[in-house]
Amino acid sequence: MDTKKSMSVSTRASDPQTLSESSAGLLRELVAHLRQNRTQLREEWARRITRAELLTAMTEEEIFAEATAVYDNYVEALETGTFEALQAYSRRLSERIIPRGVETDEVVGIVLLLRDVLARSLFTKYQDNVEKLNRILDSYEPAANRIANTVAVGFVEERERIIRQQQEAIRELSTPVLQVRERLLILPIIGVIDPQRARQLTEQLLRAIRANRAKVVVIDVTGVAAMDSGVANHLVQTVEASRLLGATVIVTGLSPEIAQTLVTIGVDLSEMATVGDLQGGIEEAERLLADRAAPTTQVREIAPESSR
Amino acid sequence: MGEELQLPIAADVDVVEARQQGRALAAVAGFSSGEQTVIAAAISEIARNILMYAKKGEIMLSLVQNGDRQGVSIIATDQGPGIPDIERAMQYGYSTSHGVGAGLPGAKRLMDEFNVDSVVGQGTTITMTKWRRAI
Amino acid sequence: MEVPILRQGQYLIASIQSALTDADLSHLREALIAQVGRSRCRGVIVDVTALDVMDSFAVRTLRDIAHMARLRGAETVIVGIQPDVAFAMVQLGLTLKGVATVLDLEEGLAFLNRRTEERYLETKPRRPSDRG
Numbered sequence A: 001m002d003t004k005k006s007m008s009v010s011t012r013a014s015d016p017q018t019l020s021e022s023s024a025g026l027l028r029e030l031v032a033h034l035r036q037n038r039t040q041l042r043e044e045w046a047r048r049i050t051r052a053e054l055l056t057a058m059t060e061e062e063i064f065a066e067a068t069a070v071y072d073n074y075v076e077a078l079e080t081g082t083f084e085a086l087q088a089y090s091r092r093l094s095e096r097i098i099p100r101g102v103e104t105d106e107v108v109g110i111v112l113l114l115r116d117v118l119a120r121s122l123f124t125k126y127q128d129n130v131e132k133l134n135r136i137l138d139s140y141e142p143a144a145n146r147i148a149n150t151v152a153v154g155f156v157e158e159r160e161r162i163i164r165q166q167q168e169a170i171r172e173l174s175t176p177v178l179q180v181r182e183r184l185l186i187l188p189i190i191g192v193i194d195p196q197r198a199r200q201l202t203e204q205l206l207r208a209i210r211a212n213r214a215k216v217v218v219i220d221v222t223g224v225a226a227m228d229s230g231v232a233n234h235l236v237q238t239v240e241a242s243r244l245l246g247a248t249v250i251v252t253g254l255s256p257e258i259a260q261t262l263v264t265i266g267v268d269l270s271e272m273a274t275v276g277d278l279q280g281g282i283e284e285a286e287r288l289l290a291d292r293a294a295p296t297t298q299v300r301e302i303a304p305e306s307s308r
Numbered sequence B: 001m002g003e004e005l006q007l008p009i010a011a012d013v014d015v016v017e018a019r020q021q022g023r024a025l026a027a028v029a030g031f032s033s034g035e036q037t038v039i040a041a042a043i044s045e046i047a048r049n050i051l052m053y054a055k056k057g058e059i060m061l062s063l064v065q066n067g068d069r070q071g072v073s074i075i076a077t078d079q080g081p082g083i084p085d086i087e088r089a090m091q092y093g094y095s096t097s098h099g100v101g102a103g104l105p106g107a108k109r110l111m112d113e114f115n116v117d118s119v120v121g122q123g124t125t126i127t128m129t130k131w132r133r134a135i
Numbered sequence C: 001m002e003v004p005i006l007r008q009g010q011y012l013i014a015s016i017q018s019a020l021t022d023a024d025l026s027h028l029r030e031a032l033i034a035q036v037g038r039s040r041c042r043g044v045i046v047d048v049t050a051l052d053v054m055d056s057f058a059v060r061t062l063r064d065i066a067h068m069a070r071l072r073g074a075e076t077v078i079v080g081i082q083p084d085v086a087f088a089m090v091q092l093g094l095t096l097k098g099v100a101t102v103l104d105l106e107e108g109l110a111f112l113n114r115r116t117e118e119r120y121l122e123t124k125p126r127r128p129s130d131r132g
Helices: A016-020 A023-036 A038-051 A060-080 A084-100 A104-125 A130-173 A195-212 A229-244 A256-264 A278-293 B012-028 B033-053 B086-091 B104-110 C022-038 C056-071 C083-092 C105-123
Strands: A178-181 A184-190 A216-223 A248-252 A273-275 B004-009 B057-066 B069-078 B113-119 B123-131 C005-008 C011-015 C043-047 C075-079 C100-102
Touching: A023 A038, A023 A060, A023 A104, A023 A130, A038 A060, A038 A104, A060 A084, A060 A104, A060 A130, A084 A130, A104 A130, A184 A195, A184 A278, A195 A216, A195 A229, A195 C083, A216 A229, A216 A278, A229 A248, A229 A256, A229 C083, A248 A278, A273 A278, B004 B012, B004 B033, B012 B033, B012 B057, B012 B069, B012 C022, B033 B057, B033 B069, B033 B104, B033 B123, B033 C056, B033 C083, B057 B123, B086 B104, B086 B113, B104 B113, B104 B123, B104 C083, C005 C022, C011 C022, C011 C105, C022 C043, C022 C056, C043 C056, C043 C105, C056 C075, C075 C105, C100 C105
Parallel strands: A184 A216, A216 A248, A248 A273, C011 C043, C043 C075, C075 C100
Antiparallel strands: A178 A184, B004 B057, B057 B069, B069 B123, B113 B123, C005 C011
């Protein structure tokens, strides 16, 4: 299918008939052509996809099924000039094919191939009328590019959404609250904490305190490399919120750096129960629990009420 | 989305109504239960402020969108005495302090965006927004 | 909205059933103070399980209740703060410091029993022959 080279040069004179054809009319003609030749163009496209070794994760039947839907959506977008439906379709399609392992470059690749296949068919059809071909391309090209863009963006957005979802799930899994014995919970925190994870930790812990009727919680931060003041604040809030639910918190594994951060944000470390390591923290927790089981003869000091 | 609620604040019960409506709207926007409570608390503080210092005013709740993210926007207006020193009012550390604008610093801590416009003798408009983390 | 106040032995239990307006909270405070003053009450339990939000006014009121009860010799304990509510509270900067807070009614009663026992032992003269 040799195209431009074999085209004859048409007269440059302004042909009244061609000029009077509105671009809307041209678009209609274009769409009609694409619909009329649907079957053969679609097959050509599918062949080129295979030749380019794209969508290798899918079978030929699957490619053909999706190709039909993509083609129809493509032509419809050309016809209506609106792209919302196409974007929605693109996201649904992406939702289907991403788990199959289809990559961004493949999706962009196949859409560009379709654009090329359709463009070539236009060259063939209008090879005797360069003037008209140019005007049809004037309508076709921007629309085709916008379509490629829409599909690609839809795919990428869907990918990002899935990745965020997976990250959230991983965060949930990696912050287990352990019930060691009755009324005692341990929350080992490991790795980097961002504000979102910190919030999640607190919510999970508070729910666990309620569900397990915990009286003592040991929060171990041995595995935390560094803590900025925001997250340190968050730790303090967690301790305070736990107290509101009737649980005492013991923080273990505070490195000198983290202790310093806490002091910097104004935490009175003498008010926060801290023990060097997790084992020591658990022992202290058990002591506290034993204490509460039987009333003591010691006067328990209640913090003076601040009227601030 | 077009979900918009205008709520008058003129009595005690209106404060409760406003925060419950706020919670409901936050639920529609897909906020977690914890975040709904945070939004309700912020509305409660702001609404009470209106009642205490302006005697009456209005709270408008609406859903907002920013690309992928959804959020709840709260606009509280009154024709009250206004806040003489906004900066100082915002510095006031804790909500247990008294005086005009006492609830503001607390509410600001809870929200993602927070803006106070106040003219002494004319009134106050507080605009605050909380965004849902996109998933 | 009237908050029901029950008597259980030497304790008063105020059970909040639903969202309260500021006026309701103030009424509750007055009612509790009056009852604590009237009877030989050793403890007050305020059950806030049903409270959707604890804002600055609610916290101020609970503090007032605890303070006034203590002046009349009674210990106060707040029970049933919901996890979400507790989280919102600390973000608002409200901590209820100086007021006992426990998980639920059962814990609240256990707490008051312990405190009552402790204070009783506190006041007893320390001669061994007096024990028994």
